[in-house]
Amino acid sequence: MKRQDTLEISGVTVRFQGLTAIDSVTESLVSGEILGLIGPNGAGKTTLVNVVSGFQKPTEGSVLLNGRTTGAETPHSLRRRGVARTFQAGRLFREMSVLENVAVAGVGMGRTRAAAHAEAMELLDWIGLAPKANLIAGALPYTDERRVGIARALMQSPHFVLLDEPAAGMSDLECDELMRLVRDIRDRFGCGVLLIEHNMRVVMEVCERIHVLDSGRTIAQGKPEAVRNDPAVIEAYLGGG
Numbered sequence: 001m002k003r004q005d006t007l008e009i010s011g012v013t014v015r016f017q018g019l020t021a022i023d024s025v026t027e028s029l030v031s032g033e034i035l036g037l038i039g040p041n042g043a044g045k046t047t048l049v050n051v052v053s054g055f056q057k058p059t060e061g062s063v064l065l066n067g068r069t070t071g072a073e074t075p076h077s078l079r080r081r082g083v084a085r086t087f088q089a090g091r092l093f094r095e096m097s098v099l100e101n102v103a104v105a106g107v108g109m110g111r112t113r114a115a116a117h118a119e120a121m122e123l124l125d126w127i128g129l130a131p132k133a134n135l136i137a138g139a140l141p142y143t144d145e146r147r148v149g150i151a152r153a154l155m156q157s158p159h160f161v162l163l164d165e166p167a168a169g170m171s172d173l174e175c176d177e178l179m180r181l182v183r184d185i186r187d188r189f190g191c192g193v194l195l196i197e198h199n200m201r202v203v204m205e206v207c208e209r210i211h212v213l214d215s216g217r218t219i220a221q222g223k224p225e226a227v228r229n230d231p232a233v234i235e236a237y238l239g240g241g
């Protein structure tokens with residue numbers, strides 16, 4: 001039987017000096033679920049991912065992973081507990097090969113170099129980058145960098161994967177391919193996925209539930225059809241974009 005993991009974001013607030021980047025946000029995610037997180041630039045989406053992945057301590061509230069608070073955890077210890085993320089900007093080792101960039105994430109999780117290389121190659125094959133495995137990462141276009149980021153995240157055998165705007169700058173065709181990968185992360189790897197994305201076609205097609213932030217506050221939560229037709233969402237986000 002597959003185990004069911006849970007991630008609960010409970011009343012999380014983050015303040016930076018005078019600015020409230022996130023204001024009492026509550027949400028939850030379980031294995032096998034794809035949750036969309038949308039909102040205008042500056043809404044607090046990345047800050048929320050930073051909190052869940054241990055890069056940012058909440059000012060108030062907490063995050064529970066399988067019922068246990070993550071308050072004292074570092075990004076590294078959370079990776080070990082199964083929370084993986086990608087970054088808006090690639091954050092790759094630009095002078096290393098694509099393969100090394102992915103493999104190093106496995107070595108960081110305690111795998112041998114040989115095992116990490118073999119698994120990295122499988123993941124690159126899955127993500128469509130096997131032909132570029134030996135290229136220097138710094139030579140990749142942004143869209144490929146983001147896919148390498150996804151492969152790195154999956155090297156950590158995560159239970160939850162947080163994707164920060166993976167489709168930015170992608171063509172329609174690349175978006176279709178990305179949607180396949182996101183569904184695969186759920187179906188094949190059994191993960192819960194939090195997907196931050198501006199491309200409404202991608203969000204509406206792939207997410208089972210959507211959470212909408214505006215200026216750090218939750219303005220809507222629910223099924224794609226309901227969120228799409230919510231006047232507050234149209235006003236804050238869809239109408240403007």
Ligand SMILES: Nc1ncnc2c1ncn2[C@@H]1O[C@H](COP(=O)(O)OP(=O)(O)O)[C@@H](O)[C@H]1O
Binds near residue numbers: 019020041044
């Ligand atoms: N480390 C930080 N220090 C101060 N302000 C920050 C910091 N990180 C983010 N912010 C601010 O918090 C708000 C939310 O930012 P962010 O989470 O990056 O939004 P989004 O990802 O939705 O575009 C923005 O106003 C941003 O300028």
Ligand SMILES: [Mg+2]
Binds near residue numbers: 046047088
């Ligand atoms: Mg962001």
